[in-house]
Amino acid sequence: xxxxxxxxxxxxxxxxxxxxxxVRSCPPQDRANLLAFKSALHEPxxxxxxxxxxxxxxxxxxxISCDLDTRRVADINLRGESEEPIYEKANRTGYMTGYIxxxxxxxxxxxxxxxADWKGISGxxxxxxxxxxxxxxxDLVGNKISGTIPPEIGRLHRLTVLNIADNLISGAIPAxxxxxxxxxxxxxxxxxxxxxxxxSIGRLRMMSRALLSGNRLSGRIPGSxxxxxxxxxxxxxxxxxxxxxxxxxxxxxxxxTLNLDMNKISGQIPVTxxxxxxxxxxxxxxxxxxxxxxxxxxxxxxxxxDLSYNNLKGPIPKSITLASYIGHLDxxxxxxxxxxxVGSPFDHLEASSFVYxxxxxxxxxxSC
Ligand SMILES: *[C@@H]1O[C@H](CO)[C@@H](O)[C@H](O)[C@H]1NC(C)=O
Ligand SMILES: *[C@@H]1O[C@H](CO)[C@@H](O)[C@H](O)[C@H]1NC(C)=O
Ligand SMILES: *[C@@H]1O[C@H](CO)[C@@H](O)[C@H](O)[C@H]1NC(C)=O
Numbered sequence: 001x002x003x004x005x006x007x008x009x010x011x012x013x014x015x016x017x018x019x020x021x022x023v024r025s026c027p028p029q030d031r032a033n034l035l036a037f038k039s040a041l042h043e044p045x046x047x048x049x050x051x052x053x054x055x056x057x058x059x060x061x062x063x064i065s066c067d068l069d070t071r072r073v074a075d076i077n078l079r080g081e082s083e084e085p086i087y088e089k090a091n092r093t094g095y096m097t098g099y100i101x102x103x104x105x106x107x108x109x110x111x112x113x114x115x116a117d118w119k120g121i122s123g124x125x126x127x128x129x130x131x132x133x134x135x136x137x138x139d140l141v142g143n144k145i146s147g148t149i150p151p152e153i154g155r156l157h158r159l160t161v162l163n164i165a166d167n168l169i170s171g172a173i174p175a176x177x178x179x180x181x182x183x184x185x186x187x188x189x190x191x192x193x194x195x196x197x198x199x200s201i202g203r204l205r206m207m208s209r210a211l212l213s214g215n216r217l218s219g220r221i222p223g224s225x226x227x228x229x230x231x232x233x234x235x236x237x238x239x240x241x242x243x244x245x246x247x248x249x250x251x252x253x254x255x256x257t258l259n260l261d262m263n264k265i266s267g268q269i270p271v272t273x274x275x276x277x278x279x280x281x282x283x284x285x286x287x288x289x290x291x292x293x294x295x296x297x298x299x300x301x302x303x304x305x306d307l308s309y310n311n312l313k314g315p316i317p318k319s320i321t322l323a324s325y326i327g328h329l330d331x332x333x334x335x336x337x338x339x340x341x342v343g344s345p346f347d348h349l350e351a352s353s354f355v356y357x358x359x360x361x362x363x364x365x366x367s368c
Contacts (some may be wrong), residue, residue: 036103072109080117099123112137154179
């Protein structure tokens with residue numbers, strides 16, 4: 001009787017041991033998919049993939065972490081620039097070539113993918129990435145990735161960060177992108193993205209930063225943007241955007257930075273922009289015309305106000321002296337004329353703020 005008990009208890013102990021180690025190590029399928037992902041990449045300087053050995057990909061594999069409950073791979077975090085010791089020997093700036101293998105899409109529990117600042121990774125974003133239902137972060141900044149934004153990106157309904165800045169992405173912004181209703185941070189800067197900004201972009205209600213500068217976007221600024229009431233930073237600079245500035249942008253509750261410089265924007269400066277929450281306003285190098293609205297007041301607070309290189313005419317409005325603060329002002333290269341108002345916001349400004357106009361005069365330029 002006692003012998004049977006002993007055997008049963010021993011068997012149970014082995015079973016428990018086997019279960020714990022199975023729970024502790026990563027699933028063999030995840031491990032195989034990580035190795036397939038790795039085999040499409042080449043990283044010669046840091047040796048970050050040297051740690052990708054052994055059965056347990058959840059343990060000490062550089063850049064990999066797993067869900068504590070499921071032990072499935074949850075995060076791939078590979079950065080080309082970091083303060084970590086492993087980066088020291090190669091001057092902290094990495095280089096990696098190859099491409100992102102579609103094997104990554106088989107890691108079905110991935111919550112974040114960061115493959116950033118490797119400078120040399122090319123190829124396209126695997127289309128199948130749209131099928132990762134738990135993905136919250138997709139950060140591929142600073143590579144040489146080409147092709148288009150996956151057309152079904154809108155299926156990633158948990159996505160909060162989409163950063164593909166500083167790559168060679170082309171094509172249009174897919175219509176489905178406006179289905180990413182959890183998106184908070186959109187960074188598409190410095191690519192070759194063309195076409196229009198989707199008219200329904202206002203559906204991205206959670207978005208606080210929309211950075212689209214340095215692309216080939218054309219068409220108008222959709223008025224629906226002003227419905228994104230959390231939006232604090234809108235950068236559409238260095239594109240080919242035309243048409244007027246929607247006045248509703250000046251009524252947004254927390255919009256603090258509005259950069260529209262280097263486009264083909266026409267029409268007048270909306271009155272609303274000058275007494276808004278916006279403190280950093282760059283409208284330089286467009287085709288804005290008419291007078292600067294006489295609409296400054298105590299609510300006007302600008303760390304930077306750049307209206308240079310437009311076709312603005314008339315005087316500098318008297319109300320500008322009512323602004324509570326103007327740190328940096330650039331009205332140069334317009335057709336302004338008349339006496340520069342005198343007041344505290346101007347005491348610190350130099351001639352360069354006013355030069356290359358038709359007939360401005362008074363301090364800090366020559367007297368009238
Ligand atoms: C590291 O960077 C510094 C400054 O950028 C440079 O002068 C130096 O040559 C670099 N060293 C190596 C080993 O690349
Ligand atoms: C956006 O999502 C809705 C419902 O989830 C779907 O019917 C629609 O086709 C999607 N739009 C695009 C452009 O993918
Ligand atoms: C505004 O944009 C122009 C053109 O891109 C740039 O040269 C200028 O430095 C910007 N102004 C400010 C205050 O950042």
